[in-house]
Amino acid sequence: MTDLTSLFTDLVRLETRLYNVLDARLKAEHGLPLGQFEFLRVIAARGNARVYDLAHDIAITVGATSKAVDRLESAGRCRRTANPHDRRSSLVELTPAGAEILAAATPTVEAELNIWVGSVLPAANLEQLATMLSMLRQRAESDPRTDRTEPAATTRQAPGPLDTPQT
Numbered sequence: 825m826t827d828l829t830s831l832f833t834d835l836v837r838l839e840t841r842l843y844n845v846l847d848a849r850l851k852a853e854h855g856l857p858l859g860q861f862e863f864l865r866v867i868a869a870r871g872n873a874r875v876y877d878l879a880h881d882i883a884i885t886v887g888a889t890s891k892a893v894d895r896l897e898s899a900g901r902c903r904r905t906a907n908p909h910d911r912r913s914s915l916v917e918l919t920p921a922g923a924e925i926l927a928a929a930t931p932t933v934e935a936e937l938n939i940w941v942g943s944v945l946p947a948a949n950l951e952q953l954a955t956m957l958s959m960l961r962q963r964a965e966s967d968p969r970t971d972r973t974e975p976a977a978t979t980r981q982a983p984g985p986l987d988t989p990q991t
Contacts, residue, residue: 842937842940842941843858845936845940846858846933846936846937847859849932849936850929850932850933853929853932854925854928854929854932856925856929859892860892860895860896860899860901861926861929861933862882863878863882863892863893863896863902864896864901864902864918864922864925864926864929865926865930866878866881866882867902867916867917867918867922868918868922868923868926871917872905872915872916872917873915873916874907874910874913874914874915874916875889875890875893875913875914875916876889876913878893878916879972880971883965883970883971883972884972885972888972893916896922899921900919900921900922901918901919901921901922901925902916902917902918902919902922903916903917903919904916905917
């Protein structure tokens with residue numbers, strides 16, 4: 825029987841090492857952190873999106889997503905526009921500069937992934953792995969327990985006996 829804890833550890837360690845090597849190469853060749861590359865990919869795939877939608881897609885909090893969009897916007901890689909369907913939110917879309925750097929960086933990411941994954945696994949195994957990881961991801965995404973939420977606001981409780989100042 826497969827040791828699921830070891831499998832999990834292998835997945836996490838592999839993801840960490842791949843992230844590190846991809847991030848370093850993207851920064852060196854394009855001045856683009858991997859995290860920003862991922863945001864650009866998601867925005868490009870959607871055409872435009874609310875910050876909330878991006879947060880859900882990337883599985884991070886809305887606050888963290890808003891900060892990431894702020895950084896992309898400051899770099900001229902995306903812009904926020906008024907949401908015609910909801911005046912309380914804006915839509916995020918790529919700028920031409922964002923689309924350009926995404927197009928330039930994508931072959932770099934694909935080449936690096938080919939070094940670490942594509943050249944290691946035979947095509948049939950790679951296809952099986954992709955299918956299985958997709959199944960696991962879909963399962964996780966269907967369960968709200970896997971969503972990242974904002975930290976709960978703390979409510980102030982009435983002082984207890986231990987909170988009473990000593991006189």
